[in-house]
Amino acid sequence: MSPPTTRSSVGLRSERGPILLATMLATGLVAIDSTILATAVPSVVDDLGGFTQFPWLFSVYLLAQAVTVPIYGKVSDLLGRKPVMLLGITLFVLGSVLCGFAWGMTALIIFRALQGLGAGAVQPMAMTIVGDIYSMQERAKVQGYIASVWAISSLVGPTLGGAFADYLSWRAIFFVNLPVGIAAFWMLQRRFTEQVTRRRTTVDWPGATLLTAGGLLLLLALLEGGQRWAWDSGTSIALFVVAAAALVGFVYAETRATDPVLPLWVFRRRTLNAGNLGSLVVGCVMLGLSSYVPLFGEQVLGHGAVVAGLALAAMTLGWPIAASLSGRIYLTLGFRVTVLLGAALAVVGSLLLLTVDGDSSFLHLAAPCFVIGLGFGFVVSPGVVAAQSSVAWQSRGVATGANMFARSVGSAVGVAIFGAVANGVVAGRLGGKVPALEQLDPDVLEPALHTVFVVGAAISVALLLAGALMPRRVTAPAETLPAAPVTDPLKEPAAQPVTTVTDQ
Structure with missing residues (x-):
């Protein structure tokens, strides 16, 4: 049977x-x-x-997380979500405990990488499990629960x-993860049951190796360049x-692989491309806000670190509000209208941020961030739901992982762009010297910082393109793979929704 759709079931x-x-x-x-x-x-x-x-x-945490997300997504499509999620929680908690006992900075960095390996599984698997056990209509409400975690x-x-x-x-920062991780592990182990029909396949080691190497080196170059x-x-x-070279080799390897780790059809689906573009732009712009809005509030407006941080928190409050409301909009008006609404709000918020100067109040800085957060919520959550709903079970992990990977790449690109812009302006004013x-x-x-905000506003316009691309x-899905395995947390066979993508 299909998952129940009554309000009490969500x-x-x-x-x-x-x-x-x-x-x-x-x-x-992870949050x-x-x-x-x-x-x-x-x-x-x-x-x-x-x-x-x-x-x-x-x-190192971001690198480890980003490059493993697509691989975990593919593995979950082969073996199921549960083992991948439990592995991710285990790695994250183990890394946290080791971080808490770290005896030097080098050891702490290594253990942070282990945390990142766990986070690379946890974040996409959480979204994929939600996509498995709730229908598209139900996810309209459930997305708000997940988004609220990030806000809190x-x-x-x-x-x-x-x-x-x-x-x-x-x-203690790291040890606090232990009880939370154990509770999550225990609840999933006891309450989440999935029946996976595993099919014989060959492991795409060349593709996985080349994707990991290419992604790692690209992100490293973007994060540390300049x-x-x-x-x-x-x-x-x-x-x-x-x-x-590694990424070109990866593309070639995927064309020859029997069961590629990141199938190239992902990049030919209009719905997936729209969602991934939205995630990439959001990751880029969000990085600029996260890095430079608190700095503006503290160093330019003269507020304390806590108050300056609250200006950025306004964005993370707007995000779950929009994510909660987005379901009602895309169920009635469609995904394209919802994403375009989010894109418009993000652009308006970015333009409002340009009016902030050294004489502005705290609210003047926080209000644009709130509007931008609303925009992000209307872009990202519908994008993930659309991506998951456009494919069958066997591809949902790959689709979700690609979306998360796009946001990680966007964040790395944002580090490079905004850092280069800020340092360039400073160097021009100080005759080539760039202090902290x-x-x-x-x-x-x-x-x-004002120039950084101008560049962020320009980049946010690309969200309008993501909205235009979105069907x-x-x-409901056109999927040529074998029948989907049964996933049911209530230990009863549940029919997976049969969907096809209609590009309207």
């Missing part, structure tokens, strides 16, 4: 509620970790040293990080050249 108190709660807890692990460590970096450096190495605490984490993370660092120890080495340095050029942005006088920093309706 909430946390329903029969599927424990599974939804488990995916929320697992998502919370809180993305913000909790930043406020404790001074304490970590004071204890372990390695000031010049600490940026790798974030870079954006507020709780920095506060917990600062409190642990000041009153306990920075190591920071650890100049863009025109031999290191930077070599990384881009080798990354390009936090050390600049407001009269030098303000025009640099009005994803009515």
Whole structure:
């Protein structure tokens, strides 16, 4: 039978509620970790040293997470979501415990990479499990639950990080993941049952290796270019050249693979391309906001770090509100209208951000971020739902993983673009010298950050293209794969929705 569609069947108190709660807890692990460590970096450096190495605490985590997302997605389509999700939680919790016992900065960086390997499974699997156990109509409401995790984490993370660092120890930041991870693991192990008809296949090792190597080198070049080495340095050029060669080799390998790790048809589906483009642009613009809005509030407007961070939190509050409302819109007016609405809000919010100057109030800075967050919520959540609804079970992990990977690539591109823009403006005003942005006088920093916001507004216009590409309706799938395996958290066979994509 198909999953029930009554209102009572969707909430946390329903029969599927424990599974939804488990995916929320697992998502919370990744969401809180993305913000909790930043406020404790001074304490970590004071204890372990390695000031010049600490940026790798974030870079290596992002790298490990990003390059493994497509691979986990493919594996889940072969073996099922449950084993991949449980593996991800295990790796993340193990990495967290090891981080808590780290004896030096190098060890901490290595263990952060292990955390990233776990996060690469947790985030896409949470969205894929939701796509499996809820219909498209039900996901209109469930997306709000998942989005709320990120909103709460954006507020709780920095506060917990600062409190642990000041009153306990920075190591507690990592140990707090242990009970949350155990609870998520236990609930999924007990309550989530899937019957997977495993088919014989050959492992696409060449494709997986080339995708991992190419993605890793590309993201490394984007994250560290202009920071650890100049863009025109031999290191930077070599990384881009080798990354390009690996990715070209990956495309060739996928054309010959019996069961490719990232099928090239993903890039030929209009619905998937629209959703992936939206995620890529959101990842890029969001990185600019996350990095430079708090800096503007603190260094230019003169607010404390907490208040400056709240301006950015306005964006993460707008996101789940829009994600919760988006379902009603795309179910009545269609996906294209919903994404275009989000794109328009993101562009308007980005333009409003350009009116902020050194004399602006806190609310003047926070309001555009809230509007941009609304836009992101109307773009990302419908994009994921449309992508999942446009394919059958056997391809849903790949489709979700590709969407998440696009956002990670967008974030890395954003690091490169916005960093280069800010440093370029500063260098022009200081005769080629580029000190740390936090050390600049407001009269030098303000025009640099304003230019960053201008570039962000220009990039956000690409969301309108994503909306234009999105089909009005994803009515149901054209999938030529064998019959979908049965996935049912209630241990009863559930018919998977048969859908085909209609590009209208």
